[in-house]
Amino acid sequence: MDAIILLAVFAAMIVPFIIAKLWWWVGFWISIAVMLSITELASYLITHKTISQRFWAWRKSSHTPAWQKWSIVIGMIIFWGYLICHLVFEF
Numbered sequence: 001m002d003a004i005i006l007l008a009v010f011a012a013m014i015v016p017f018i019i020a021k022l023w024w025w026v027g028f029w030i031s032i033a034v035m036l037s038i039t040e041l042a043s044y045l046i047t048h049k050t051i052s053q054r055f056w057a058w059r060k061s062s063h064t065p066a067w068q069k070w071s072i073v074i075g076m077i078i079f080w081g082y083l084i085c086h087l088v089f090e091f
Helices: 002-019 023-047 051-060 066-089
Strands: none
Touching (some): 002 023, 023 051
16 A cells, blocks of 8 residues: 555656656656665565654654654755755745
């Protein structure tokens, strides 16, 4: 099920760039999707868990400090927020 959702999410990301004929962006998102797929497959074959499942287990561990959990989330918010602002507001 995760794979189907992932394909739908990447299609939602890639299709608008295809429609706009922004081929470098299409290539960028496809390369991200391919690398994510390879990483997911390798993780599953080696550990029998996807990278998301491994993250969830790590996050739920009582040994993981709260600041580590939130630093990853905050880092992702900063990255995606900056990318969106960079493209929308040209900075």
